[in-house]
Amino acid sequence: MARLILNGKAAQLPDVRDAVFARREAGDTLAVRATWEQGDAARLAEQAGHEGVTRIIAGGGDGTVNEVVNGLMRLPPERRPELGILPLGSANDLATSLGLPLDLEASLRAAVHLPPRRVDVPRLDDWHFLNMATGGFGAEITSSTPKTLKRLLGGGAYSLIGAFKAWGYNLYPGRLRWEGGERHADLFLLAMGNGRQSGGGQQLAPHATMDDGLLDVLLVRDFASLAQLRIMRNELQSRPARGTYVDTFRTPWLAFEGERELPITLDGEPARRYGFRVDIDPGALSLAVPPDCALLASLWREGGGGGD
Numbered sequence: 001m002a003r004l005i006l007n008g009k010a011a012q013l014p015d016v017r018d019a020v021f022a023r024r025e026a027g028d029t030l031a032v033r034a035t036w037e038q039g040d041a042a043r044l045a046e047q048a049g050h051e052g053v054t055r056i057i058a059g060g061g062d063g064t065v066n067e068v069v070n071g072l073m074r075l076p077p078e079r080r081p082e083l084g085i086l087p088l089g090s091a092n093d094l095a096t097s098l099g100l101p102l103d104l105e106a107s108l109r110a111a112v113h114l115p116p117r118r119v120d121v122p123r124l125d126d127w128h129f130l131n132m133a134t135g136g137f138g139a140e141i142t143s144s145t146p147k148t149l150k151r152l153l154g155g156g157a158y159s160l161i162g163a164f165k166a167w168g169y170n171l172y173p174g175r176l177r178w179e180g181g182e183r184h185a186d187l188f189l190l191a192m193g194n195g196r197q198s199g200g201g202q203q204l205a206p207h208a209t210m211d212d213g214l215l216d217v218l219l220v221r222d223f224a225s226l227a228q229l230r231i232m233r234n235e236l237q238s239r240p241a242r243g244t245y246v247d248t249f250r251t252p253w254l255a256f257e258g259e260r261e262l263p264i265t266l267d268g269e270p271a272r273r274y275g276f277r278v279d280i281d282p283g284a285l286s287l288a289v290p291p292d293c294a295l296l297a298s299l300w301r302e303g304g305g306g307g308d
């Protein structure tokens with residue numbers, strides 16, 4: 001039994017209605033609930049689990065998926081429905097990198113019928129996310145930049161780094177700790193990927209997989225002048241374990257204690273924190289993904305997918 005939780009903004013779109021009717025005509029049992037305000041999607045997802053619904057389809061942007069995930073994670077694992085995604089946002093970073101179809105009818109069919117795979121669910125303090133958390137530069141952009149501009153910036157992998165001049169930028173001093181490491185840094189950008197991209201196409205964790213029990217971390221730090229931009233850009237491409245300005249590593253947890261408030265995003269939703277801790281709950285959710293999904297390492301091991 002599947003239930004579609006739709007962001008109310010999309011509930012009356014004729015294409016969305018057509019896609020739902022097409023599923024019902026094809027014989028699927030698909031009930032629909034629409035949200036009215038923030039918090040509804042999480043509550044509806046949790047409620048559906050208690051009612052014995054076996055698959056929830058999150059219909060909306062990355063924010064709706066994030067809310068549904070948080071609702072599902074409030075349920076005990078044995079009552080947690082599988083998750084399908086009907087991408088209806090402007091960025092759809094997770095759906096895009098999962099390789100889900102973006103055509104409405106095809107994506108609803110996929111969300112109802114694709115077989116589920118276990119994926120990890122990271123959590124920043126008490127807020128779960130499925131795709132990516134960022135802090136610093138990317139988060140400043142997400143919370144202060146109009147959507148159209150974000151769309152313009154999206155696409156080219158690190159185009160946003162080239163555009164930072166237009167905004168000016170801030171550094172956020174603080175102490176980072178993770179499994180096997182600790183350092184003080186003037187943080188420019190921190191990305192913790194379960195998935196690979198955020199901010200409308202920025203590949204901040206291009207090698208992340210969602211079933212390895214680990215966060216793929218990108219740390220850009222101690223970056224003080226425009227003259228250093230070229231080195232930083234090169235390091236963003238080569239992704240050194242420990243570069244002059246860029247570090248990349250994998251870890252099951254990470255903690256940050258800042259000296260000033262850090263803007264962060266969780267699956268694109270903005271927040272601010274002085275400090276936080278991120279942990280990961282391995283295999284906590286069953287997610288409907290395409291058979292050749294690059295984000296699932298287990299699929300490549302089984303020889304079913306393409307991988308990188």
Ligand SMILES: Nc1ncnc2c1ncn2[C@@H]1O[C@H](COP(=O)(O)OP(=O)(O)OP(=O)(O)O)[C@@H](O)[C@H]1O
Nearest residue numbers: 008009035036037038060061062063064089090091
């Ligand atoms: N009926 C509604 N009308 C307007 N906003 C809503 C409604 N229901 C929920 N919301 C808000 O929409 C947010 C989630 O938006 P979501 O990210 O799914 O869509 P989006 O903003 O269109 O997508 P994107 O961020 O990719 O552009 C929720 O946090 C909630 O605040």
